[in-house]
Amino acid sequence: MNTIKGRVWVLTDDQGALIPNIDTDMIFHNRYLHITKLEEMGPYALDNLAGWEDFAKKCQPGDIVVAGGNFGCGSSRQQAVDCFRALGVTALVAESFGAIYFRNAVNAGWPVLVCPALDPAALNSGDEIELDLAGGTWRNLTRGTDLPALKAVSNVQREIMAAGGLFKLATG
């Protein structure tokens, strides 16, 4: 659990800049809110984000997503987290997160990591990367370069991730 390796998708616009403020309606549009089964959510992930409408078709289990600032701002819908889990995305790194999105992801035991000084030029979609959650570091394996430090994962987040979700946590 401490290291995660996979192919990366960097959510950039056509200029190569990270897209900021990707809100929950771009991630999982409100017209799908009636869907409650996690397995059924995958096909709709990012289908309302300009330039990324076909993300669900390209994404493979084991992939990692990298995004800009304030990712997941907007509503409290859990589906905006679960649609990525449904596709088998193993982690998401962003410059920062909307507070409720971050809570929902942590509660699902899904690794969300903050990299405040993310440089989109340091990695391309398709690169292989490795995240070391305990050490707070990550590497671009394709280029053989280190990436800027990740914010330390809190003990609570680590406990919940290790348990596989808030409800799996032993009663304290």
Next chain:
Amino acid sequence: MPHTIIEKIFLAHGAEGAEPGSIQWLGLDYRTARDFGGASVVQNLRENVPDKPVADVKRTFFTFDCNAPANTAGYADNQHSCRLFAREHGVKVFDVDAGIGSHVLIESGLVKPGTTAVGTDSHYNILGALGAFGQGMGDVDIAYAFAHGRTWFEVPGSVKITLKGLPAANTDAKDVTLYLCGQLGAAGLLGQVGELYGEWVDQAGLAERITLASMGTEMGAISLIIPGDNPDFHASPGAPYERELEFDIDGLRPQVALPGHPEDVHPVHEVIAQGSVPIDSVFIGSCTNGRIEDLRAAASHLRGGACPPQVMLRVVPATRQVWQEALKEGLMDVFMDANGLVSNAGCGGCASGQIGMTGAGEVQLSTSNRNFSGKQGKGRTYLCGPSVAAASAAAGELVEPEAKS
């Protein structure tokens, strides 16, 4: 070590540290679910912890206030699934006749300075009115809180806010609240706790404090906290604030938020100097302005009898207790004589248009806390205090009220 109020509350509820930005486990004195979100909480509990879904029934409640009584089959199903769960496990339900959940909790005397509570209500931080910490959360979080009596939370940084001077005599607490919202903006306190101080805050009664605390959400705050009467939960001298802000409210005149944005706030007299604003409907109520003091303020501007026929006045007391007080004091007669409609207690017009939405072109004055476009129908909603709302209802257009007698 000196601490802010929120830090002291965390430390008194099992947190191992209170460094802002650190994530701590926080013990919860109360956890509640309302009809909005409640059914999903129940579903989460039945799926994940069927054997022991409620850690402590005496500290756990359902409060139905959004859609009370249920006017869609979906809400009725949701409410009843909560009732059945509550009966099975001995959890108390404040049902559709009780009123707004956060207010019911306050009236029950359960909330004290330093109390911690979470619920499925984005305005639960209203408990800051008593120096307590309340927080709204999603259904997984609240289900976990039901089952385990605790939650994890990132210790917020604190901002010390001092209000200088006293507002004009024809204002309500809502005018000060709107002014602050306008000054700070929609993200002015993002992720932070604001502690409120100053001469006006010191003399403000509970209802006024509730109004003030209720709009922290519209300023992006985790919570607005007003120090309560227990010194254990006062900030220590030299407490580590991230910012210290001062606002001059001396002589402040009545305020109004223009349609669409709670933070787009202007003095009423400036707005009407640009041209009169005829109004079609007025809503008095919500967790921000549904206390008996608010209804008294409104009634004091309605004693002249019927409002003009084109004005639809709607009054919704926050709780059953407020409703009964208003009845005893004769305020219901005043509202009826003013051609008003008085509904049962609850969120009323705020949540899902329970006492009616606005139509395209309709201009509404509302004492609620949010006026995002489309939230209450296609009309244009201004936010204001109960005195502005009532005086304007009587006049048929937006006016600055006379000083209260």
